[in-house]
Amino acid sequence: MAGHSKWANIQHRxxxxxxxxxxxxxxxxxxxxxxxxxxxxxxxxxxxxxLAVDKAKGVNMPKDKIDxxxxxGTGELEGVSYEEIRYEGxxxxxxAVMVDCLTDNKTRTVADVRHAFSKYGGNMGTDGCVAYQFKxxxxxxxxxxxxxxxxxxxxxxxGAEDVVTNEDGSIEVITGPWEFTAVKETLEKAxxxxxxxxxxxxxxxxxxxxxxxAVRMQxxxxxxxxxxxxxxxxxxxxxxx
Numbered sequence: 483m484a485g486h487s488k489w490a491n492i493q494h495r496x497x498x499x500x501x502x503x504x505x506x507x508x509x510x511x512x513x514x515x516x517x518x519x520x521x522x523x524x525x526x527x528x529x530x531x532x533l534a535v536d537k538a539k540g541v542n543m544p545k546d547k548i549d550x551x552x553x554x555g556t557g558e559l560e561g562v563s564y565e566e567i568r569y570e571g572x573x574x575x576x577x578a579v580m581v582d583c584l585t586d587n588k589t590r591t592v593a594d595v596r597h598a599f600s601k602y603g604g605n606m607g608t609d610g611c612v613a614y615q616f617k618x619x620x621x622x623x624x625x626x627x628x629x630x631x632x633x634x635x636x637x638x639x640x641g642a643e644d645v646v647t648n649e650d651g652s653i654e655v656i657t658g659p660w661e662f663t664a665v666k667e668t669l670e671k672a673x674x675x676x677x678x679x680x681x682x683x684x685x686x687x688x689x690x691x692x693x694x695x696a697v698r699m700q701x702x703x704x705x706x707x708x709x710x711x712x713x714x715x716x717x718x719x720x721x722x723x
Contacts, residue, residue, distance in 0.1 A: 509713055510538045511551040512584045516564050518555025529660040533681055536663060562586050569595045570613060571606040574699040577689040577719035578612035579604060585711040594709050602702035615718060616683035619643070620662025622669070622676040626651030633674055640668035656684070685718035692722035 513534045521528035525535050531552070538548050554561030564584040569592065573579045579599075585591040599606040624633060630653060634645045637655045642665050644656040657665045659681045666679055691699050699719050706715045 506541050507538075507543050507547060508710070509584075510534065510541070510543055511547060512564055513713060514538060514548060514551035515555040515561055516566065516584055518552045519557075520555075523552045523556040529663075532663060533660075567591060568609075568613075569606060570609065570611050571599050571604055572612070573604045573702050573717060573719055574695045575689050575691055575719070577691070577699065577717055578615045578685065579702075579706070579719075580612060580616060580683055580716040581706055581712055582714040582716075583709075583711045584713050587711075591709075591711040594711065595706065598702065598705040598709065602705050603698050604702050612718075615687065616685055616716060618659050618681075619684050620657035620659055620665065620679070620681045621684055622655040622657070622662075622666060622679040624653045624655070624674065625677050628653050628674070633669075636669055636672045636674060637665070640665045640672075683714075683716040685716070688718050688720045690720050690722055696721045 514531065517528060517531040517534045521530055523531070525532035535548055535552075550559060553559040564586055565588060567583045567585060567588060569581040569583065571579050571581075581595055583591050583595070596606045598604075630645075630647055633653055633655070637645050641661055642655045642657050646654045646656065648654065655665065655669070655676070662679070662681050666676065669676070699717075700721070703715055703717060703719075706712055
């Protein structure tokens with residue numbers, strides 16, 4: 483991996499996510515509903531729901547929409563029943579792609595995902611074909627110039643799993659998926675505010691793409707993310723900035 487790419491790639495991804503804020507409400511509502519159905523409607527006792535609610539608040543989703551999504555999950559309001567499905571495949575240059583979906587029509591969803599892969603130069607694979615290449619974790623990224631020693635000490639005391647300093651000077655704090663919020667809040671109290679943070683499927687190794695390959699890969703990712711039933715898209719591809 484090129485030394486400059488980590489900071490640039492995550493900033494690039496954050497920018498694209500910010501652009502899609504408006505379209506995120508319906509997808510976040512689905513996640514909140516499913517989380518509430520599985521683990522109850524109290525975010526204090528349901529880590530998955532707390533993550534979903536925090537994410538919704540982060541894009542200024544109205545409180546009434548959040549509350550209604552929770553009530554649909556707990557059965558207080560009538561709602562659609564969603565099924566969780568993960569599809570796996572390959573993008574440009576053999577890069578790994580995982581697509582997490584919530585759907586009320588599996589036949590429609592698999593057809594849409596397969597079409598996106600085929601149209602934009604990817605290949606849909608079988609269950610498990612790339613999942614082993616990713617780690618489910620929380621990721622907090624701090625800007626170059628952050629005190630490495632101080633952040634490392636604070637992060638490990640907060641319960642982080644690992645602290646990684648990249649060649650570009652940025653620092654990543656890795657947490658367990660359900661410990662993400664607690665670690666993030668503890669670090670903020672200690673004076674460390676991440677530039678970017680999420681619970682994600684982090685690739686163990688990356689494939690760097692440039693030029694036409696990068697453009698083609700971005701089109702594939704955009705096509706998958708635009709599908710109504712798709713919640714998240716993860717990839718091992720990184721773009722040479």
